[in-house]
Amino acid sequence: MIQEDILILKEISYKENDKILHALSRTRGKIQIISKGSKKSNSHLINASQIFAYSRCTLNVSKDMYILTSASLLDNFYNLNNNIDAYYNACYILELISYVAQENEVDSKVFDMTVSVISHLSNFNKDFDKLTASYELKLAAMLGYKPDFLHCLHCGSSIKDAAKFSVTEGGVFCSKCVKFGNGINVKYNEILIMDKILKSKFENIGFIEVTESIMNLIRKFLFYYIGKDNFTTLRLL
Template sequence: MLINTQGIVLRETKFNDLDKILTILTKKNGKVQSIAKGSRRPKSRLMPSTNVFCYSDLILYKGRNFYHMNQGDIINSFYSLRNDLEKLAYASYIVELVDFGMPELEQNDKVFNLLLKTLLVLSHMEKDYLKLVYAFEIKYISFIGYRPQLDSCVNCGTNIEEFLGFSVLSGGVLCKNCINGDKSVRNISNNIQQKLKVLLYIKLDCLEEISLTVEEEKSIGDILHSYIIAHIDKRIFNSLKVLKAIK
């Protein structure tokens, strides 16, 4: 059965001297594993569309164990992401997060469009990459079913004016009566709560409308990273190791 779809390559793995195994987020079929036969040959017609980040029109054939890539026509290679080590590290983290957070064969248009938009915006950015990463993280974790509750206490539902804690395990802010006894709590101010809400709802190409201090970046980064690793089955991101090494 032939499938025509758009797809973004999340991961590429050498299969043998000639072939690659690709992890692709497709628009129609969600995340799939595909073999690209002969794609490691220098003159292979498939080779350009099998690189990580590549966004292409694809024709896939469903085999017994894998999809097989029959054709790939590049729409955007996002080649510029490879020319800047910091951008490359952030882009690698973004696709690594999507890879490990998305189940196979589960269509999710919101995640597909979010990933595509994030790579596009990142490819044109010259600074403030962290704002984009944080906006991506909170939108992404929401789109896969773990949207944090930011308006009222996640435990009792009380509307609170001053937010004292964010429960990583419960998934939202806590009031003063519910904060005790939760070992996953991260300190949070009303200001950070508001910034998280903005990052959740803001359009990615409007990020210049929000400013973050170094302290705010650290607080938001700690909350989001802790929240993400608590809800997906992955604690170590190789791309983050690279990012730390180049900074």
């Protein structure tokens, strides 16, 4: 018997009354859980067995499956149901983390950040695309691809004006060194904004001027490193 905090990424109907849950856990990475009887309306597991449910639960481990025995719901981010943009962004976050997270991989920071961004999407009434872009950049950084926006990849000097951002090399080439690397032209202001997004908390994202071209750049950067760009939920955004 183990205690675990989980966020439900996907629920699959199983047999007459059961569900198989794909979940992100705080200390075991991505796991699959059988939730017995949770399709019955009087089940004590009903609330914790739905997509977006964030709960503290008790699991029994049997062979390669986890069995949900009890759960106390911490949040279900109910407000996501009131705003279609928030909901679609949150669906995309779940699909993204479902692809990125590995089984039996401990990464409580990624878990906490994912719960946090879903919570902010649920509580905000705007800036959903900014929150998602911020999550994408922070996720890339947590996976080990943290770009240094303020120094040139080639000569190391401080970036002081327009430069090139290289997705493949994960950094910036200053105006003197652009010939040494391939990249996308970025304004000085855009570099500062990307650095600011990386260092800011989700609650402050509304104060940052995140343009569409910055969001596109961040997405391109993340997708290059995770090796996938065809997420189904992206079509909803």
